[in-house]
Amino acid sequence: MRTRFFLLLFVFPAFVLDAQVDFNSYFLDKTMRVDYHHVGGKSEERLTLDKVYQEGPWPGSIVNLVDTLNLGEYMLRVFDLKTGILLYSRGFNNVFHEWQTTAEAGRGVWKTFHESVRFPFPRREVQMTINRRDRAQVFREVFSTVINPADPTVVITGAQHPGFEIVTLMDNGHRHRNVDILILGDGYARDESDKFKADAKHFNDVMFETSPFRERRKDFNVRAMCVISPESGVNIPDRNIWKNNTLGSTYNTFGSPRYILTEENRILRNIAATAPYDFLCILVNDDRYGGGGIYQLYTTTYVNEKNAGQEWQRDYVYVHEFGHSFAGLADEYYSASTGYDEFYPEGIEPSEPNITRLMNPPDVKWRHLVTPGTDIPTDWGKEEYDGLRGKLMQLDRLADDYYEKRDPIMQRGKDILSNPELLGKVGAFEGAGYVSEGMYRPSLDCRMFSLGLVDFCPVCRAAIERQIDFYAE
Ligand SMILES: [Zn+2]
Numbered sequence: 211m212r213t214r215f216f217l218l219l220f221v222f223p224a225f226v227l228d229a230q231v232d233f234n235s236y237f238l239d240k241t242m243r244v245d246y247h248h249v250g251g252k253s254e255e256r257l258t259l260d261k262v263y264q265e266g267p268w269p270g271s272i273v274n275l276v277d278t279l280n281l282g283e284y285m286l287r288v289f290d291l292k293t294g295i296l297l298y299s300r301g302f303n304n305v306f307h308e309w310q311t312t313a314e315a316g317r318g319v320w321k322t323f324h325e326s327v328r329f330p331f332p333r334r335e336v337q338m339t340i341n342r343r344d345r346a347q348v349f350r351e352v353f354s355t356v357i358n359p360a361d362p363t364v365v366i367t368g369a370q371h372p373g374f375e376i377v378t379l380m381d382n383g384h385r386h387r388n389v390d391i392l393i394l395g396d397g398y399a400r401d402e403s404d405k406f407k408a409d410a411k412h413f414n415d416v417m418f419e420t421s422p423f424r425e426r427r428k429d430f431n432v433r434a435m436c437v438i439s440p441e442s443g444v445n446i447p448d449r450n451i452w453k454n455n456t457l458g459s460t461y462n463t464f465g466s467p468r469y470i471l472t473e474e475n476r477i478l479r480n481i482a483a484t485a486p487y488d489f490l491c492i493l494v495n496d497d498r499y500g501g502g503g504i505y506q507l508y509t510t511t512y513v514n515e516k517n518a519g520q521e522w523q524r525d526y527v528y529v530h531e532f533g534h535s536f537a538g539l540a541d542e543y544y545s546a547s548t549g550y551d552e553f554y555p556e557g558i559e560p561s562e563p564n565i566t567r568l569m570n571p572p573d574v575k576w577r578h579l580v581t582p583g584t585d586i587p588t589d590w591g592k593e594e595y596d597g598l599r600g601k602l603m604q605l606d607r608l609a610d611d612y613y614e615k616r617d618p619i620m621q622r623g624k625d626i627l628s629n630p631e632l633l634g635k636v637g638a639f640e641g642a643g644y645v646s647e648g649m650y651r652p653s654l655d656c657r658m659f660s661l662g663l664v665d666f667c668p669v670c671r672a673a674i675e676r677q678i679d680f681y682a683e
Contacts (some may be wrong), residue, residue, distance in 0.1 A: 217566050233272035236290060237296050237330035241265035242359065243483070245476060249322045252315040257353035259668050260324070260476075264367040266289040268330045269390045269486035273683045275299075275330070279676060281561060284342050286327045286347045289627075290354060291335040298329045301538070304504035305471060311654065312464045316489065317337050317610050320529040324475040345558055357570060364623045373435075373484030377407055379414050380432040385486045389681040392487035393434040396472070396510075397495035399442040410434035410512045411629050415585060416525040417532065422671050424677075429682040433485050444470070444496050457481070459494045459510055468500040470510040478508070489536055490683055492527070501527040503534030504627035522663055530657055537673045540565040542651040542659035544641045545599075553642050563673040564658060565643040568650045574638050578667045588637030588647035590654055591626045596646070598623045627655045636668050 243259040253427050277285065277296045280303030290297055295410075306323045309315055327340070335358045343351035358364055382388055393414065395406040411434075418427045442451045445460040448467055460472030461467060472478060472492070484492055490508035494500070497514035509531035516522045533539040540562035554560050559575075566575055571586045580586065598619050605615055630655045643650035651659060653667035665673065 217249055222254065228410075230273060231276050231295060231297050233275065233330065237268070237272075237331055238333060239268050239272075240331035241268050241328055242331045242365070242629050243326050243328045243358075243479060244357070245324065245326045246340075246353065248304065248325050249320065250310070251308065251318060251320045252310055255310075255352060257340075258357050261358055262365045263483070263555070264365050265330060265386065265483045266487055267329070269385045270330070270372070271681055271683055272330075272386050272438045274680050277301050280681060283561065285340060286329065286338060287339045287343070288329050288332070289337045289339070289519065290332075291337050298578050300327070300329070300506065301630075302327070303504045304507060305473065305504065308504070308553075309464065310516050314464075317372050323473060326475060331597065332357070335359070341654070343561065345555070347559065347561065370480035370483055372608055374438060374481070375403070375436040377410070377434045377436070378431075378432055379411060380427065380430055382417075382428045382431055385431065387682055388431045389431055389678060390484055390486050390488045391430060391491060392485050392489070393432065393491045393493060393546075394457065394478075394482065395437050395493050395495060396436070396459040396463065397439050397444040397453060397455040397652075398437065400438050401438070402442060402495065403436045403438065405492065406436050406495070407434065411523070413491070413511065413513075413528045413591050415494065415528055420529050421665055423529075426675070426678050426682075429678050431477075433487075435481070437481060439495075442495060446496070446498060451496060457490060457492060460495075461498060461500055469502055470500045470512065471502050471504075472495055472510070483661050489532075499523060499527075501531045503531030504536055505538040509534060509535045522545075526657075526661060526663055533658055533670060533674070537677045538562055539658050539670050539672070539673060540643050542656055542667075543661075544646050544649070546561065554645065554649065556648075560643060561592070562643075564648050564652055564656075564667070564670050566638065567648060568638050569587075571638070572587075574650075575671075578637065578666050579636045579672060581637065584637040584666050586638045587650060588639050589631070590639050591629065592640055595623060596641075598626075598680050627660060629654065633662045634641075634668075 243263040243265050247260055248257045249256045277299040281569050282303050284302050286300045304325050337356050339351050340353040342352050344350050393410045395627040398406045414432050417423050435482055437456050439455040443453045444455045445452050447462040457478050460473040461469055461470050463469040463471040492508055492510045493513050494510050496512050496515040501511045503509040511528040515524050574586055601619050638650040640650050642649045652669035655664050656667035656670055657664055
């Protein structure tokens with residue numbers, strides 16, 4: 211009985227809270243940024259307030275203020291203090307949440323990460339909360355504070371950074387009705403700003419040659435900020451390479467050689483604040499393959515491909531990582547062994563739109579996109595595909611006949627992923643989200659599955675379009 215009572219209590223306000231408020235009644239056309247420290251270990255967390263800033267013009271929608279997409283592990287909520295009306299909300303992910311799944315956290319270590327949330331500048335006092343999903347996917351409050359926007363001892367209004375040169379790559383309309391992307395360079399020395407401008411243009415062209423961005427380019431503005439670093443290149447800890455790069459981008463995040471993130475959030479935010487932005491992309495001026503993308507935080511991509519003929523790899527990375535940070539998409543790839551399983555706790559349906567535990571097969575979460583007549587789950591030759599991976603692992607890379615033996619195996623793998631009977635169909639294909647068994651992806655192949663320039667699958671495409679629609683209204 212008790213459970214039932216609580217359920218009702220949660221369902222009712224959630225329904226009412228979906229209403230959007232009139233922007234001008236509650237907000238000024240400026241941005242408020244709240245910085246905090248995210249402290250904790252594997253199963254505990256505390257958020258402590260750092261500083262509150264007034265930034266430049268509000269870049270987001272003034273129609274869609276309350277989040278209707280329900281993505282991300284965390285949810286920012288901003289309430290009018292006097293009436294309790296929900297004014298603004300936004301789902302997001304952060305570095306802390308990923309770090310919690312690492313061996314370091316598992317050993318009992320506690321760490322601190324600096325994070326920011328941004329929302330339109332309120333006219334009156336607001337209560338701001340940060341909420342995290344519990345095992346049943348219900349958001350539970352982990353932080354709450356009251357902010358008085360009129361108190362000059364609370365809100366820092368002075369310029370935080372003199373800013374760097376900004377180049378407009380695409381201008382398709384007002385910041386309120388367009389998605390505003392800001393591309394920043396990291397590890398570009400003073401004499402490399404022309405290189406940065408050329409790189410930014412290159413990656414932006416790549417993005418808007420990829421569907422569905424290509425068809426929706428009129429809904430985007432893109433600016434590039436020539437952030438100058440004292441030194442060229444970024445940190446590569448496993449080679450003991452340390453650089454003085456302004457945004458602090460570093461390979462080897464969480465022990466993974468290819469994972470590039472920066473933990474210098476305050477510096478990044480103070481610099482980015484000098485341009486309007488909804489989404490940040492960081493170009494990393496280095497030649498080791500790598501990147502990263504976290505929903506509503508930023509993407510990173512290496513820009514210099516050292517192997518001739520392999521330049522497509524960096525182009526693949528840029529758009530793939532943007533899929534994470536823009537649309538909250540999960541990685542659809544997996545390895546045959548189940549080493550990384552903890553990333554998605556067992557028995558819990560992931561919140562990402564493009565992977566599922568398929569706990570109730572007829573009710574797959576992308577059922578409205580399933581191709582009629584497709585079996586759920588969908589048989590796709592997984593056993594043979596996994597067997598090929600095993601064979602590849604057994605080959606001796608240094609043997610004279612390595613390529614001779616490797617190439618037919620690779621070709622068979624490609625054939626499985628382009629089986630004409632399944633190509634383009636939506637079903638539920640086992641193997642996704644780093645997990646070989648018990649996790650499913652929507653299609654045979656996708657930009658979030660293969661390392662290659664394949665298109666986004668229909669489910670990922672729909673998720674990207676929903677996000678564009680949300681920001682472009
Ligand atoms: Zn996909």
